[in-house]
Amino acid sequence: MNERLPELDTATVLGPASGVVSVTVGDEVVVYRVADAASLVLNSTAGLLWQCLDGASPLADIVDDIARAFGADRADVERDCVPMVGIWLAENLLEEVNGA
Amino acid sequence: MWPHSLTIGLAGTAISIGTDAPEVIAALEAWRIPDVGDPIDYCLEVRPPAPGAGLPRPFPGLYHGSTALLRTRDISRLTTAFRRVLASHARPAGEGYVRLSLMPVARHGVALLAPPATIAAVPDRWLLAEGFEPLYTVSSLVDPASGEVLVDAPLGSDEPPSALAFGGWWLPARHWDGDLSPGFAVAEAMTLVIGVTAGNAASTLRAVAGLVARAHPTLAPRSADTVKEGLGAVLAGSASR
Numbered sequence: 001m002n003e004r005l006p007e008l009d010t011a012t013v014l015g016p017a018s019g020v021v022s023v024t025v026g027d028e029v030v031v032y033r034v035a036d037a038a039s040l041v042l043n044s045t046a047g048l049l050w051q052c053l054d055g056a057s058p059l060a061d062i063v064d065d066i067a068r069a070f071g072a073d074r075a076d077v078e079r080d081c082v083p084m085v086g087i088w089l090a091e092n093l094l095e096e097v098n099g100a
Numbered sequence: 101m102w103p104h105s106l107t108i109g110l111a112g113t114a115i116s117i118g119t120d121a122p123e124v125i126a127a128l129e130a131w132r133i134p135d136v137g138d139p140i141d142y143c144l145e146v147r148p149p150a151p152g153a154g155l156p157r158p159f160p161g162l163y164h165g166s167t168a169l170l171r172t173r174d175i176s177r178l179t180t181a182f183r184r185v186l187a188s189h190a191r192p193a194g195e196g197y198v199r200l201s202l203m204p205v206a207r208h209g210v211a212l213l214a215p216p217a218t219i220a221a222v223p224d225r226w227l228l229a230e231g232f233e234p235l236y237t238v239s240s241l242v243d244p245a246s247g248e249v250l251v252d253a254p255l256g257s258d259e260p261p262s263a264l265a266f267g268g269w270w271l272p273a274r275h276w277d278g279d280l281s282p283g284f285a286v287a288e289a290m291t292l293v294i295g296v297t298a299g300n301a302a303s304t305l306r307a308v309a310g311l312v313a314r315a316h317p318t319l320a321p322r323s324a325d326t327v328k329e330g331l332g333a334v335l336a337g338s339a340s341r
Binding site: 018019021022023025026028029030032034037039040041042 | 281282283284286287290291296297298301302305306309312313
């Protein structure tokens with residue numbers, strides 16, 4: 001894993017990187033990266049966040065939606081979600097979507 | 101060093117074959133290609149050298165690298181297994197199919213897919229005597245939609261592939277024990293899929309998830325005795341299907 005996570009602007013629109021696919025299995029999401037045949041299994045919470053990263057919505061909107069859906073404090077949701085998204089970005093599981 | 105060898109090409113894959121049987125080489129001449137750097141290798145020993153006095157005569161065997169896939173005195177079974185192994189390389193999974201690096205063990209038309217090394221730990225004679233039909237190979241083609249295992253016909257044969265019902269699967273034993281969640285089962289099973297590309301990754305992942313939903317895999321037993329018990333347990337009900 002990269003030691004430094006990329007700076008993340010919550011206005012960024014992110015989607016699965018090229019060669020990264022996922023499937024929902026029960027309450028888990030399996031993310032598969034073709035380049036190195038690596039899989040990542042996400043629990044239901046992380047899986048929900050992954051599924052929201054659809055290449056169309058800015059991260060800020062996704063945080064808003066999750067906070068609203070769970071009746072949670074937005075700042076708490078952002079504090080939980082942004083580092084996770086940063087890790088996925090650093091691991092080349094996500095990529096920025098331009099012109100979304 | 102084998103007295104006879106050649107490299108063949110099957111569906112873009114280079115396979116190096118070493119053997120003590122010149123007739124094996126002659127039968128594969130049609131697929132010969134020039135030697136390449138890093139081929140997959142198989143060895144077929146039909147006439148193992150006689151051991152010293154008082155020692156048991158070794159069985160003829162089919163080897164993939166240093167792994168014995170099959171040892172048997174039945175040369176016909178051995179060469180059929182060898183040709184089936186080669187055929188598995190000649191038939192990549194098409195759209196909607198998945199090729200897994202597992203071999204079928206069948207009974208009454210139902211197949212359990214298992215790691216070849218797991219099945220190799222159990223004597224072939226015992227398997228046959230118990231009514232199991234081990235189809236020695238290095239990979240199996242599965243149709244997730246129909247739930248069928250499509251057994252490759254031996255290379256050079258005109259036979260169509262035969263179909264067995266997909267009855268379950270064992271994944272290679274790892275350094276941990278215990279149950280796999282469905283998600284981890286899919287992740288583990290993906291390591292066994294041959295020929296995943298950017299173009300087919302999404303459909304392959306869905307297909308593997310479908311297979312996990314159809315029959316949840318377990319980790320393969322580690323000893324010959326537990327393999328025997330496990331085969332009996334998994335395929336016990338197949339007679340009534």
